[in-house]
Structures are given as structure tokens and as C-alpha cells.
Amino acid sequence: MALLPFVVANIRDIHTRAVAPGHFVTSADGTRIFAEARGNPSKPVIVFIHGFGIGAMAFNEIFDDPLWLLQVRYDTRGHGRSDKPNNAAAWVSQRLAEDFDAVVQKLQFEQTIWTHIADILSFHPSDYIAGIIYDAAAPDMTSLFNIGSPAALPLIPSLTQTTNVTQFQATYIDFINLCHPGPRALPLLAIFGADDKIIMKQAALDAMAGWQRLTVVTLPNAEHFTWISRPVLFRRQFCSGLLKMLNLR
Numbered sequence: 647m648a649l650l651p652f653v654v655a656n657i658r659d660i661h662t663r664a665v666a667p668g669h670f671v672t673s674a675d676g677t678r679i680f681a682e683a684r685g686n687p688s689k690p691v692i693v694f695i696h697g698f699g700i701g702a703m704a705f706n707e708i709f710d711d712p713l714w715l716l717q718v719r720y721d722t723r724g725h726g727r728s729d730k731p732n733n734a735a736a737w738v739s740q741r742l743a744e745d746f747d748a749v750v751q752k753l754q755f756e757q758t759i760w761t762h763i764a765d766i767l768s769f770h771p772s773d774y775i776a777g778i779i780y781d782a783a784a785p786d787m788t789s790l791f792n793i794g795s796p797a798a799l800p801l802i803p804s805l806t807q808t809t810n811v812t813q814f815q816a817t818y819i820d821f822i823n824l825c826h827p828g829p830r831a832l833p834l835l836a837i838f839g840a841d842d843k844i845i846m847k848q849a850a851l852d853a854m855a856g857w858q859r860l861t862v863v864t865l866p867n868a869e870h871f872t873w874i875s876r877p878v879l880f881r882r883q884f885c886s887g888l889l890k891m892l893n894l895r
């Protein structure tokens with residue numbers, strides 16, 4: 647089984663529009679794979695495949711960014727919203743290639759590139775995909791043990807054992823912190839009325855100190871009930887913040 651952060655697809659002649667976010671496709675062995683597509687279907691498609699122990703949501707920052715081309719991502723089996731089969735037959739290399747096939751066929755791309763490249767190319771000719779982009783990737787499980795850092799390698803036994811959940815969860819937090827310190831926070835839009843006689847804005851902000859994705863909006867000439875004081879401005883700020891959170895900007 648390959649262990650690859652992601653690969654990019656450069657797809658020609660796309661015949662379909664992007665599938666709405668959130669779509670299950672069924673792989674050959676019946677495992678359901680959660681895939682998403684977003685962006686401009688006239689552009690080349692980039693397929694992001696995450697690495698060990700995370701999920702497609704790891705690419706939220708890219709999916710939030712309208713400057714990226716049409717993007718596809720999926721939760722690999724055993725991860726995120728995809729099924730988590732626990733029989734050994736579900737974990738042979740060919741199954742990973744079939745997951746890729748299922749997503750590609752569903753999205754009707756003519757030519758794609760994915761991660762799990764070693765698996766995919768084991769069962770398809772090389773022109774099945776247009777190219778590969780590795781981002782900090784281990785090309786296969788064997789090389790992983792030469793590539794992994796001294797900080798990361800000792801975590802592997804705890805992450806691959808199947809008997810101690812406490813141990814797994816504690817180690818997984820260490821793993822995520824090595825991937826990126828302070829994993830992505832929820833977006834928070836904090837709206838204040840400049841003339842609020844109930845809440846002191848700065849004290850409220852102090853209570854939120856350290857929030858990573860904080861947006862502060864202060865409505866001028868607004869009392870505590872901001873939506874009554876400034877109905878139009880409140881709605882505009884509220885909806886614009888909401889659309890950003892929902893990636894609909």
C-alpha cells in the first residue's frame with residue numbers, strides 16, 4: 647500500500663461539470679468513497695489525495711481558495727467520511743487503485759493523476775494518468791522508513807497498533823502537531839456594536855485571544871442588538887461571513 651500525501655491530476659477534455667461537494671462513489675468491492683469536486687470545469691483538474699491518518703479536509707485551505715483550478719479530493723478508504731472496512735481483503739493494493747477508478751469514472755474525467763500512485767500504476771498503464779506531483783510524499787511504504795524523520799518514525803508503532811485506543815489517540819495528536827503545529831481552527835466571525843452598553847468589546851476579544859481564524863467586525867452606531875440598530879449592515883456582514891465559512895464566496 648502506498649502512503650502518499652497527494653497527487654495532481656491534469657485532466658483533458660472534461661465532459662462534466664464538477665460534482666457538488668460531498669458525493670459518495672462506490673468502489674469495486676462495495677466500499678463507499680467520499681469524493682468532492684469544486685472549481686471551474688474548463689480548467690485542468692487537480693486531484694488531491696491525502697496521506698496517512700488524515701482526510702480530504704486537510705486540503706480545506708486549497709479548496710477555499712478560488713485561484714486554484716478545478717479540484718477533486720477524496721477521503722481514502724479507512725479515513726474521514728469514507729467506509730472503513732476491517733477485512734484484510736479490503737486493504738490489498740488493488741483496492742486502492744479501484745477507489746481511484748471509482749472516483750474518476752464517477753466524475754467522468756478522461757485522464758487523471760492521483761496519489762496511491764504505486765497502487766494505481768500497478769493495475770493500469772502509465773498513460774492512465776498525465777503526471778504526478780508529490781508534496782512531501784513517501785512514494786511507498788518501504789521508503790517511508792528511510793524518509794520519515796526521527797520525530798515521526800517513533801510514532802508509527804503506536805499509530806498502527808490496534809489494541810490501545812488511548813495510546814493511539816495521544817500519539818495521533820503528536821502526529822498532527824508534527825504535520826502542522828496548531829491544526830486549523832474553526833472560522834469565527836465576531837460582530838460587535840460600537841455603542842454596546844452590555845458587552846465590552848475588548849474584554850470579549852481578550853476572552854477569544856489566540857483564535858486563529860478570527861474576523862472582528864464592529865458596526866458603527868449599533869447597540870447590543872446590532873441587528874435592530876443596523877439591520878442592513880448587520881445582514882451584509884453576517885451573510886458575507888457565513889458565505890466565507892461555507893466556501894461559497
Ligand SMILES: *[C@@H]1O[C@H](CO)[C@@H](O)[C@H](O)[C@H]1NC(C)=O
Nearest residue numbers: 804809810811812813814816
Ligand atoms: C494504553 O496506553 C496508555 C497510554 O500510552 C497507557 O497508559 C496504558 O497503560 C495502555 N493500556 C494498556 C492496557 O496497555
